[in-house]
Amino acid sequence: MVTLNDYLLVSGLLFALGFSGVLLRRNILIIFMGLELMLNAANLSLVAFSRFNVTNGLPNYNGQMLVFFIITVAAAEVAVGLAIIVALYRARQTTNVEDLNALKF
Amino acid sequence: MSPILFWIFAALMLGFGAATLVNRNPVASALSLVVSLLGLSALFFSLDAYFIGVIQILVYAGAVMVLFLFIIMLLDLKAEQRRQISLPVLLGGVAVTALFVTQIALVVRTFQVGNKPFPSLAAKFDDASNIGNMLFSHYNLPFQVIGVLILVASIGVVVLSKRELN
Known part of the structure:
Protein backbone atom coordinates (compact mmCIF):
# COMPACT_ATOMS: atom_id res chain seq x y z
CA MET A 1 0.00 0.00 0.00
CA VAL A 2 1.63 3.25 -1.13
CA THR A 3 0.61 6.14 1.09
CA LEU A 4 1.03 9.89 0.90
CA ASN A 5 3.96 9.66 3.30
CA ASP A 6 5.90 7.45 0.86
CA TYR A 7 5.50 10.08 -1.85
CA LEU A 8 6.51 12.85 0.55
CA LEU A 9 9.59 10.91 1.63
CA VAL A 10 10.65 10.26 -1.97
CA SER A 11 10.05 13.91 -2.79
CA GLY A 12 12.12 15.01 0.20
CA LEU A 13 14.95 12.68 -0.80
CA LEU A 14 14.91 14.08 -4.35
CA PHE A 15 15.01 17.62 -2.96
CA ALA A 16 17.94 16.68 -0.70
CA LEU A 17 19.77 15.20 -3.72
CA GLY A 18 19.36 18.39 -5.72
CA PHE A 19 20.29 20.49 -2.71
CA SER A 20 23.50 18.55 -2.05
CA GLY A 21 24.33 18.85 -5.74
CA VAL A 22 23.98 22.64 -5.57
CA LEU A 23 26.15 22.76 -2.46
CA LEU A 24 28.86 20.31 -3.45
CA ARG A 25 29.35 20.54 -7.20
CA ARG A 26 31.51 23.29 -8.73
CA ASN A 27 30.37 23.05 -12.35
CA ILE A 28 27.71 25.70 -12.92
CA LEU A 29 25.77 23.48 -15.36
CA ILE A 30 25.52 20.66 -12.81
CA ILE A 31 24.42 23.20 -10.18
CA PHE A 32 21.67 24.18 -12.59
CA MET A 33 20.61 20.54 -12.95
CA GLY A 34 20.46 20.32 -9.15
CA LEU A 35 18.08 23.30 -9.16
CA GLU A 36 15.89 21.45 -11.65
CA LEU A 37 15.81 18.40 -9.37
CA MET A 38 14.69 20.58 -6.44
CA LEU A 39 11.88 22.14 -8.48
CA ASN A 40 10.71 18.70 -9.55
CA ALA A 41 10.75 17.42 -5.98
CA ALA A 42 8.38 20.24 -5.02
CA ASN A 43 6.19 19.30 -7.99
CA LEU A 44 5.99 15.69 -6.82
CA SER A 45 4.74 16.61 -3.36
CA LEU A 46 2.23 19.08 -4.85
CA VAL A 47 0.77 16.40 -7.12
CA ALA A 48 0.70 13.89 -4.25
CA PHE A 49 -1.26 16.33 -2.06
CA SER A 50 -3.58 17.12 -4.97
CA ARG A 51 -4.33 13.40 -5.37
CA PHE A 52 -4.83 13.06 -1.60
CA ASN A 53 -7.53 15.75 -1.36
CA VAL A 54 -10.34 14.17 -3.35
CA THR A 55 -13.70 15.95 -3.62
CA ASN A 56 -16.59 14.41 -5.59
CA GLY A 57 -14.25 11.77 -6.98
CA LEU A 58 -11.93 14.36 -8.50
CA PRO A 59 -8.43 15.30 -7.28
CA ASN A 60 -7.88 18.87 -6.10
CA TYR A 61 -6.81 20.51 -9.35
CA ASN A 62 -5.40 23.63 -7.68
CA GLY A 63 -2.22 21.70 -6.85
CA GLN A 64 -1.87 20.48 -10.40
CA MET A 65 -2.36 24.01 -11.74
CA LEU A 66 0.46 25.19 -9.51
CA VAL A 67 2.64 22.40 -10.93
CA PHE A 68 1.70 23.50 -14.45
CA PHE A 69 2.81 27.06 -13.70
CA ILE A 70 5.99 25.87 -11.97
CA ILE A 71 6.94 23.80 -15.03
CA THR A 72 6.34 26.81 -17.30
CA VAL A 73 8.37 29.17 -15.13
CA ALA A 74 11.13 26.55 -14.81
CA ALA A 75 11.35 26.24 -18.59
CA ALA A 76 11.71 30.04 -18.93
CA GLU A 77 14.25 30.04 -16.10
CA VAL A 78 16.33 27.34 -17.80
CA ALA A 79 16.38 29.31 -21.05
CA VAL A 80 17.49 32.55 -19.36
CA GLY A 81 19.96 30.77 -17.05
CA LEU A 82 21.65 28.92 -19.88
CA ALA A 83 21.92 32.16 -21.88
CA ILE A 84 23.63 33.75 -18.86
CA ILE A 85 25.98 30.76 -18.63
CA VAL A 86 26.86 31.14 -22.32
CA ALA A 87 27.53 34.87 -21.84
CA LEU A 88 29.65 34.07 -18.78
CA TYR A 89 31.61 31.44 -20.70
CA ARG A 90 32.30 33.96 -23.48
CA ALA A 91 33.68 36.43 -20.95
CA ARG A 92 35.68 34.04 -18.75
CA GLN A 93 36.11 30.72 -20.63
CA THR A 94 35.14 28.69 -17.56
CA THR A 95 32.11 26.99 -16.03
CA ASN A 96 33.73 26.41 -12.65
CA VAL A 97 32.15 28.59 -9.99
CA GLU A 98 35.39 28.83 -8.03
CA ASP A 99 36.99 30.72 -10.90
CA LEU A 100 34.12 33.24 -10.87
CA ASN A 101 34.94 35.12 -7.71
CA ALA A 102 34.66 38.75 -8.81
CA LEU A 103 31.15 40.17 -8.71
CA LYS A 104 31.78 42.61 -11.51
CA PHE A 105 31.70 42.37 -15.25
CA MET B 1 -0.36 1.50 -8.88
CA SER B 2 1.19 -1.48 -7.18
CA PRO B 3 3.80 -0.71 -4.51
CA ILE B 4 6.46 -2.63 -6.45
CA LEU B 5 6.08 -0.33 -9.47
CA PHE B 6 6.08 2.74 -7.22
CA TRP B 7 9.34 1.74 -5.57
CA ILE B 8 10.91 0.75 -8.90
CA PHE B 9 10.17 4.16 -10.39
CA ALA B 10 11.14 5.99 -7.19
CA ALA B 11 14.46 4.11 -7.12
CA LEU B 12 14.98 4.86 -10.82
CA MET B 13 14.33 8.55 -10.21
CA LEU B 14 16.54 8.82 -7.13
CA GLY B 15 19.32 6.62 -8.57
CA PHE B 16 19.63 8.54 -11.79
CA GLY B 17 19.21 11.81 -9.88
CA ALA B 18 22.27 10.82 -7.85
CA ALA B 19 24.07 9.81 -11.06
CA THR B 20 23.35 13.32 -12.42
CA LEU B 21 25.27 14.85 -9.57
CA VAL B 22 28.08 12.28 -9.36
CA ASN B 23 29.04 12.08 -13.03
CA ARG B 24 32.08 14.13 -14.05
CA ASN B 25 31.04 14.25 -17.70
CA PRO B 26 28.30 16.89 -18.25
CA VAL B 27 26.71 14.93 -21.13
CA ALA B 28 26.33 11.86 -18.91
CA SER B 29 24.84 14.11 -16.22
CA ALA B 30 22.27 15.56 -18.62
CA LEU B 31 21.26 12.10 -19.89
CA SER B 32 20.92 10.80 -16.31
CA LEU B 33 18.70 13.79 -15.57
CA VAL B 34 16.43 12.79 -18.49
CA VAL B 35 15.96 9.29 -17.03
CA SER B 36 15.38 10.75 -13.57
CA LEU B 37 12.66 13.07 -14.87
CA LEU B 38 11.05 10.21 -16.84
CA GLY B 39 10.85 8.25 -13.56
CA LEU B 40 9.25 11.30 -11.96
CA SER B 41 6.64 11.50 -14.72
CA ALA B 42 5.86 7.81 -14.12
CA LEU B 43 5.16 8.76 -10.48
CA PHE B 44 2.84 11.53 -11.76
CA PHE B 45 0.98 8.90 -13.80
CA SER B 46 0.71 6.75 -10.67
CA LEU B 47 -1.01 9.70 -8.97
CA ASP B 48 -3.57 9.90 -11.82
CA ALA B 49 -2.12 13.25 -12.96
CA TYR B 50 -1.91 12.23 -16.61
CA PHE B 51 -1.80 15.73 -18.09
CA ILE B 52 0.99 16.84 -15.76
CA GLY B 53 2.92 13.64 -16.51
CA VAL B 54 2.72 14.22 -20.26
CA ILE B 55 3.70 17.89 -19.82
CA GLN B 56 6.64 16.76 -17.68
CA ILE B 57 7.92 14.46 -20.44
CA LEU B 58 7.35 17.04 -23.20
CA VAL B 59 8.83 20.06 -21.42
CA TYR B 60 11.62 18.54 -19.35
CA ALA B 61 12.72 15.39 -21.17
CA GLY B 62 12.07 17.13 -24.47
CA ALA B 63 12.73 20.86 -24.48
CA VAL B 64 14.81 21.54 -21.37
CA MET B 65 17.15 18.60 -21.83
CA VAL B 66 17.73 19.39 -25.51
CA LEU B 67 18.62 22.92 -24.39
CA PHE B 68 21.07 21.57 -21.79
CA LEU B 69 22.72 19.22 -24.29
CA PHE B 70 22.87 21.99 -26.88
CA ILE B 71 24.63 24.34 -24.45
CA ILE B 72 27.05 21.58 -23.38
CA MET B 73 27.84 21.01 -27.04
CA LEU B 74 28.13 24.75 -27.73
CA LEU B 75 30.55 25.32 -24.86
CA ASP B 76 32.44 22.12 -25.80
CA LEU B 77 32.71 21.04 -22.16
CA LYS B 78 35.02 18.14 -21.40
CA ALA B 79 34.79 15.92 -18.36
CA GLU B 80 36.05 18.15 -15.57
CA GLN B 81 39.30 17.49 -13.81
CA ARG B 82 39.20 15.91 -10.40
CA ARG B 83 39.68 18.93 -8.20
CA GLN B 84 40.46 18.91 -4.55
CA PRO B 117 -4.62 5.29 1.89
CA PHE B 118 -5.35 7.58 -1.03
CA PRO B 119 -9.13 8.15 -1.44
CA SER B 120 -10.55 6.48 -4.52
CA LEU B 121 -11.36 8.61 -7.54
CA ALA B 122 -14.42 8.60 -9.77
CA ALA B 123 -14.42 5.63 -12.13
CA LYS B 124 -14.16 7.87 -15.17
CA PHE B 125 -12.87 11.42 -15.29
CA ASP B 126 -11.30 13.51 -18.03
CA ASP B 127 -8.05 14.82 -16.61
CA ALA B 128 -7.02 17.05 -19.53
CA SER B 129 -10.43 18.69 -19.94
CA ASN B 130 -10.71 19.35 -16.19
CA ILE B 131 -7.31 21.05 -16.25
CA GLY B 132 -8.30 23.01 -19.34
CA ASN B 133 -11.48 24.21 -17.66
CA MET B 134 -9.54 25.33 -14.59
CA LEU B 135 -6.88 27.00 -16.71
CA PHE B 136 -9.29 29.07 -18.80
CA SER B 137 -11.74 29.96 -16.04
CA HIS B 138 -10.25 30.19 -12.58
CA TYR B 139 -6.59 30.63 -13.60
CA ASN B 140 -7.14 32.73 -16.71
CA LEU B 141 -5.17 35.79 -15.55
CA PRO B 142 -2.08 33.85 -14.35
CA PHE B 143 -2.19 31.92 -17.62
CA GLN B 144 -1.98 35.14 -19.63
CA VAL B 145 0.66 36.61 -17.33
CA ILE B 146 2.78 33.51 -17.88
CA GLY B 147 2.53 34.14 -21.61
CA VAL B 148 4.04 37.58 -21.05
CA LEU B 149 6.73 36.01 -18.85
CA ILE B 150 7.74 33.61 -21.62
CA LEU B 151 7.81 36.47 -24.13
CA VAL B 152 10.08 38.49 -21.81
CA ALA B 153 12.27 35.44 -21.23
CA SER B 154 12.71 34.74 -24.93
CA ILE B 155 13.53 38.39 -25.69
CA GLY B 156 15.97 38.37 -22.77
CA VAL B 157 17.67 35.24 -24.07
CA VAL B 158 18.14 36.81 -27.50
CA VAL B 159 19.58 39.99 -25.96
CA LEU B 160 21.90 38.01 -23.66
CA SER B 161 23.13 35.81 -26.49
CA LYS B 162 24.12 38.70 -28.73
CA ARG B 163 27.85 39.02 -28.95
CA GLU B 164 28.04 42.75 -28.45
CA LEU B 165 25.89 44.67 -26.00
CA ASN B 166 25.73 48.25 -27.20
Missing part, protein backbone atom coordinates in the same frame (compact mmCIF):
# COMPACT_ATOMS: atom_id res chain seq x y z
CA ILE B 85 37.19 19.91 -2.92
CA SER B 86 37.76 21.88 0.23
CA LEU B 87 36.98 20.01 3.44
CA PRO B 88 34.75 22.71 5.04
CA VAL B 89 32.59 22.84 1.91
CA LEU B 90 32.29 19.04 1.83
CA LEU B 91 31.48 18.77 5.53
CA GLY B 92 29.04 21.68 5.39
CA GLY B 93 27.22 20.29 2.36
CA VAL B 94 26.95 16.78 3.77
CA ALA B 95 25.88 18.06 7.21
CA VAL B 96 23.18 20.38 5.85
CA THR B 97 21.84 17.62 3.58
CA ALA B 98 21.85 15.06 6.41
CA LEU B 99 20.02 17.50 8.68
CA PHE B 100 17.45 18.12 5.97
CA VAL B 101 16.86 14.41 5.34
CA THR B 102 16.51 13.77 9.08
CA GLN B 103 14.01 16.58 9.37
CA ILE B 104 11.94 15.24 6.44
CA ALA B 105 12.00 11.72 7.89
CA LEU B 106 10.90 12.97 11.31
CA VAL B 107 8.08 15.08 9.86
CA VAL B 108 6.86 12.23 7.64
CA ARG B 109 6.97 9.77 10.54
CA THR B 110 4.82 11.95 12.78
CA PHE B 111 2.41 13.02 10.00
CA GLN B 112 -0.40 10.57 10.83
CA VAL B 113 -2.87 11.88 8.21
CA GLY B 114 -0.51 10.80 5.45
CA ASN B 115 -0.65 7.16 6.53
CA LYS B 116 -4.24 6.83 5.36
Whole structure:
Protein backbone atom coordinates (compact mmCIF):
# COMPACT_ATOMS: atom_id res chain seq x y z
CA MET A 1 0.00 0.00 0.00
CA VAL A 2 1.63 3.25 -1.13
CA THR A 3 0.61 6.14 1.09
CA LEU A 4 1.03 9.89 0.90
CA ASN A 5 3.96 9.66 3.30
CA ASP A 6 5.90 7.45 0.86
CA TYR A 7 5.50 10.08 -1.85
CA LEU A 8 6.51 12.85 0.55
CA LEU A 9 9.59 10.91 1.63
CA VAL A 10 10.65 10.26 -1.97
CA SER A 11 10.05 13.91 -2.79
CA GLY A 12 12.12 15.01 0.20
CA LEU A 13 14.95 12.68 -0.80
CA LEU A 14 14.91 14.08 -4.35
CA PHE A 15 15.01 17.62 -2.96
CA ALA A 16 17.94 16.68 -0.70
CA LEU A 17 19.77 15.20 -3.72
CA GLY A 18 19.36 18.39 -5.72
CA PHE A 19 20.29 20.49 -2.71
CA SER A 20 23.50 18.55 -2.05
CA GLY A 21 24.33 18.85 -5.74
CA VAL A 22 23.98 22.64 -5.57
CA LEU A 23 26.15 22.76 -2.46
CA LEU A 24 28.86 20.31 -3.45
CA ARG A 25 29.35 20.54 -7.20
CA ARG A 26 31.51 23.29 -8.73
CA ASN A 27 30.37 23.05 -12.35
CA ILE A 28 27.71 25.70 -12.92
CA LEU A 29 25.77 23.48 -15.36
CA ILE A 30 25.52 20.66 -12.81
CA ILE A 31 24.42 23.20 -10.18
CA PHE A 32 21.67 24.18 -12.59
CA MET A 33 20.61 20.54 -12.95
CA GLY A 34 20.46 20.32 -9.15
CA LEU A 35 18.08 23.30 -9.16
CA GLU A 36 15.89 21.45 -11.65
CA LEU A 37 15.81 18.40 -9.37
CA MET A 38 14.69 20.58 -6.44
CA LEU A 39 11.88 22.14 -8.48
CA ASN A 40 10.71 18.70 -9.55
CA ALA A 41 10.75 17.42 -5.98
CA ALA A 42 8.38 20.24 -5.02
CA ASN A 43 6.19 19.30 -7.99
CA LEU A 44 5.99 15.69 -6.82
CA SER A 45 4.74 16.61 -3.36
CA LEU A 46 2.23 19.08 -4.85
CA VAL A 47 0.77 16.40 -7.12
CA ALA A 48 0.70 13.89 -4.25
CA PHE A 49 -1.26 16.33 -2.06
CA SER A 50 -3.58 17.12 -4.97
CA ARG A 51 -4.33 13.40 -5.37
CA PHE A 52 -4.83 13.06 -1.60
CA ASN A 53 -7.53 15.75 -1.36
CA VAL A 54 -10.34 14.17 -3.35
CA THR A 55 -13.70 15.95 -3.62
CA ASN A 56 -16.59 14.41 -5.59
CA GLY A 57 -14.25 11.77 -6.98
CA LEU A 58 -11.93 14.36 -8.50
CA PRO A 59 -8.43 15.30 -7.28
CA ASN A 60 -7.88 18.87 -6.10
CA TYR A 61 -6.81 20.51 -9.35
CA ASN A 62 -5.40 23.63 -7.68
CA GLY A 63 -2.22 21.70 -6.85
CA GLN A 64 -1.87 20.48 -10.40
CA MET A 65 -2.36 24.01 -11.74
CA LEU A 66 0.46 25.19 -9.51
CA VAL A 67 2.64 22.40 -10.93
CA PHE A 68 1.70 23.50 -14.45
CA PHE A 69 2.81 27.06 -13.70
CA ILE A 70 5.99 25.87 -11.97
CA ILE A 71 6.94 23.80 -15.03
CA THR A 72 6.34 26.81 -17.30
CA VAL A 73 8.37 29.17 -15.13
CA ALA A 74 11.13 26.55 -14.81
CA ALA A 75 11.35 26.24 -18.59
CA ALA A 76 11.71 30.04 -18.93
CA GLU A 77 14.25 30.04 -16.10
CA VAL A 78 16.33 27.34 -17.80
CA ALA A 79 16.38 29.31 -21.05
CA VAL A 80 17.49 32.55 -19.36
CA GLY A 81 19.96 30.77 -17.05
CA LEU A 82 21.65 28.92 -19.88
CA ALA A 83 21.92 32.16 -21.88
CA ILE A 84 23.63 33.75 -18.86
CA ILE A 85 25.98 30.76 -18.63
CA VAL A 86 26.86 31.14 -22.32
CA ALA A 87 27.53 34.87 -21.84
CA LEU A 88 29.65 34.07 -18.78
CA TYR A 89 31.61 31.44 -20.70
CA ARG A 90 32.30 33.96 -23.48
CA ALA A 91 33.68 36.43 -20.95
CA ARG A 92 35.68 34.04 -18.75
CA GLN A 93 36.11 30.72 -20.63
CA THR A 94 35.14 28.69 -17.56
CA THR A 95 32.11 26.99 -16.03
CA ASN A 96 33.73 26.41 -12.65
CA VAL A 97 32.15 28.59 -9.99
CA GLU A 98 35.39 28.83 -8.03
CA ASP A 99 36.99 30.72 -10.90
CA LEU A 100 34.12 33.24 -10.87
CA ASN A 101 34.94 35.12 -7.71
CA ALA A 102 34.66 38.75 -8.81
CA LEU A 103 31.15 40.17 -8.71
CA LYS A 104 31.78 42.61 -11.51
CA PHE A 105 31.70 42.37 -15.25
CA MET B 1 -0.36 1.50 -8.88
CA SER B 2 1.19 -1.48 -7.18
CA PRO B 3 3.80 -0.71 -4.51
CA ILE B 4 6.46 -2.63 -6.45
CA LEU B 5 6.08 -0.33 -9.47
CA PHE B 6 6.08 2.74 -7.22
CA TRP B 7 9.34 1.74 -5.57
CA ILE B 8 10.91 0.75 -8.90
CA PHE B 9 10.17 4.16 -10.39
CA ALA B 10 11.14 5.99 -7.19
CA ALA B 11 14.46 4.11 -7.12
CA LEU B 12 14.98 4.86 -10.82
CA MET B 13 14.33 8.55 -10.21
CA LEU B 14 16.54 8.82 -7.13
CA GLY B 15 19.32 6.62 -8.57
CA PHE B 16 19.63 8.54 -11.79
CA GLY B 17 19.21 11.81 -9.88
CA ALA B 18 22.27 10.82 -7.85
CA ALA B 19 24.07 9.81 -11.06
CA THR B 20 23.35 13.32 -12.42
CA LEU B 21 25.27 14.85 -9.57
CA VAL B 22 28.08 12.28 -9.36
CA ASN B 23 29.04 12.08 -13.03
CA ARG B 24 32.08 14.13 -14.05
CA ASN B 25 31.04 14.25 -17.70
CA PRO B 26 28.30 16.89 -18.25
CA VAL B 27 26.71 14.93 -21.13
CA ALA B 28 26.33 11.86 -18.91
CA SER B 29 24.84 14.11 -16.22
CA ALA B 30 22.27 15.56 -18.62
CA LEU B 31 21.26 12.10 -19.89
CA SER B 32 20.92 10.80 -16.31
CA LEU B 33 18.70 13.79 -15.57
CA VAL B 34 16.43 12.79 -18.49
CA VAL B 35 15.96 9.29 -17.03
CA SER B 36 15.38 10.75 -13.57
CA LEU B 37 12.66 13.07 -14.87
CA LEU B 38 11.05 10.21 -16.84
CA GLY B 39 10.85 8.25 -13.56
CA LEU B 40 9.25 11.30 -11.96
CA SER B 41 6.64 11.50 -14.72
CA ALA B 42 5.86 7.81 -14.12
CA LEU B 43 5.16 8.76 -10.48
CA PHE B 44 2.84 11.53 -11.76
CA PHE B 45 0.98 8.90 -13.80
CA SER B 46 0.71 6.75 -10.67
CA LEU B 47 -1.01 9.70 -8.97
CA ASP B 48 -3.57 9.90 -11.82
CA ALA B 49 -2.12 13.25 -12.96
CA TYR B 50 -1.91 12.23 -16.61
CA PHE B 51 -1.80 15.73 -18.09
CA ILE B 52 0.99 16.84 -15.76
CA GLY B 53 2.92 13.64 -16.51
CA VAL B 54 2.72 14.22 -20.26
CA ILE B 55 3.70 17.89 -19.82
CA GLN B 56 6.64 16.76 -17.68
CA ILE B 57 7.92 14.46 -20.44
CA LEU B 58 7.35 17.04 -23.20
CA VAL B 59 8.83 20.06 -21.42
CA TYR B 60 11.62 18.54 -19.35
CA ALA B 61 12.72 15.39 -21.17
CA GLY B 62 12.07 17.13 -24.47
CA ALA B 63 12.73 20.86 -24.48
CA VAL B 64 14.81 21.54 -21.37
CA MET B 65 17.15 18.60 -21.83
CA VAL B 66 17.73 19.39 -25.51
CA LEU B 67 18.62 22.92 -24.39
CA PHE B 68 21.07 21.57 -21.79
CA LEU B 69 22.72 19.22 -24.29
CA PHE B 70 22.87 21.99 -26.88
CA ILE B 71 24.63 24.34 -24.45
CA ILE B 72 27.05 21.58 -23.38
CA MET B 73 27.84 21.01 -27.04
CA LEU B 74 28.13 24.75 -27.73
CA LEU B 75 30.55 25.32 -24.86
CA ASP B 76 32.44 22.12 -25.80
CA LEU B 77 32.71 21.04 -22.16
CA LYS B 78 35.02 18.14 -21.40
CA ALA B 79 34.79 15.92 -18.36
CA GLU B 80 36.05 18.15 -15.57
CA GLN B 81 39.30 17.49 -13.81
CA ARG B 82 39.20 15.91 -10.40
CA ARG B 83 39.68 18.93 -8.20
CA GLN B 84 40.46 18.91 -4.55
CA ILE B 85 37.19 19.91 -2.92
CA SER B 86 37.76 21.88 0.23
CA LEU B 87 36.98 20.01 3.44
CA PRO B 88 34.75 22.71 5.04
CA VAL B 89 32.59 22.84 1.91
CA LEU B 90 32.29 19.04 1.83
CA LEU B 91 31.48 18.77 5.53
CA GLY B 92 29.04 21.68 5.39
CA GLY B 93 27.22 20.29 2.36
CA VAL B 94 26.95 16.78 3.77
CA ALA B 95 25.88 18.06 7.21
CA VAL B 96 23.18 20.38 5.85
CA THR B 97 21.84 17.62 3.58
CA ALA B 98 21.85 15.06 6.41
CA LEU B 99 20.02 17.50 8.68
CA PHE B 100 17.45 18.12 5.97
CA VAL B 101 16.86 14.41 5.34
CA THR B 102 16.51 13.77 9.08
CA GLN B 103 14.01 16.58 9.37
CA ILE B 104 11.94 15.24 6.44
CA ALA B 105 12.00 11.72 7.89
CA LEU B 106 10.90 12.97 11.31
CA VAL B 107 8.08 15.08 9.86
CA VAL B 108 6.86 12.23 7.64
CA ARG B 109 6.97 9.77 10.54
CA THR B 110 4.82 11.95 12.78
CA PHE B 111 2.41 13.02 10.00
CA GLN B 112 -0.40 10.57 10.83
CA VAL B 113 -2.87 11.88 8.21
CA GLY B 114 -0.51 10.80 5.45
CA ASN B 115 -0.65 7.16 6.53
CA LYS B 116 -4.24 6.83 5.36
CA PRO B 117 -4.62 5.29 1.89
CA PHE B 118 -5.35 7.58 -1.03
CA PRO B 119 -9.13 8.15 -1.44
CA SER B 120 -10.55 6.48 -4.52
CA LEU B 121 -11.36 8.61 -7.54
CA ALA B 122 -14.42 8.60 -9.77
CA ALA B 123 -14.42 5.63 -12.13
CA LYS B 124 -14.16 7.87 -15.17
CA PHE B 125 -12.87 11.42 -15.29
CA ASP B 126 -11.30 13.51 -18.03
CA ASP B 127 -8.05 14.82 -16.61
CA ALA B 128 -7.02 17.05 -19.53
CA SER B 129 -10.43 18.69 -19.94
CA ASN B 130 -10.71 19.35 -16.19
CA ILE B 131 -7.31 21.05 -16.25
CA GLY B 132 -8.30 23.01 -19.34
CA ASN B 133 -11.48 24.21 -17.66
CA MET B 134 -9.54 25.33 -14.59
CA LEU B 135 -6.88 27.00 -16.71
CA PHE B 136 -9.29 29.07 -18.80
CA SER B 137 -11.74 29.96 -16.04
CA HIS B 138 -10.25 30.19 -12.58
CA TYR B 139 -6.59 30.63 -13.60
CA ASN B 140 -7.14 32.73 -16.71
CA LEU B 141 -5.17 35.79 -15.55
CA PRO B 142 -2.08 33.85 -14.35
CA PHE B 143 -2.19 31.92 -17.62
CA GLN B 144 -1.98 35.14 -19.63
CA VAL B 145 0.66 36.61 -17.33
CA ILE B 146 2.78 33.51 -17.88
CA GLY B 147 2.53 34.14 -21.61
CA VAL B 148 4.04 37.58 -21.05
CA LEU B 149 6.73 36.01 -18.85
CA ILE B 150 7.74 33.61 -21.62
CA LEU B 151 7.81 36.47 -24.13
CA VAL B 152 10.08 38.49 -21.81
CA ALA B 153 12.27 35.44 -21.23
CA SER B 154 12.71 34.74 -24.93
CA ILE B 155 13.53 38.39 -25.69
CA GLY B 156 15.97 38.37 -22.77
CA VAL B 157 17.67 35.24 -24.07
CA VAL B 158 18.14 36.81 -27.50
CA VAL B 159 19.58 39.99 -25.96
CA LEU B 160 21.90 38.01 -23.66
CA SER B 161 23.13 35.81 -26.49
CA LYS B 162 24.12 38.70 -28.73
CA ARG B 163 27.85 39.02 -28.95
CA GLU B 164 28.04 42.75 -28.45
CA LEU B 165 25.89 44.67 -26.00
CA ASN B 166 25.73 48.25 -27.20
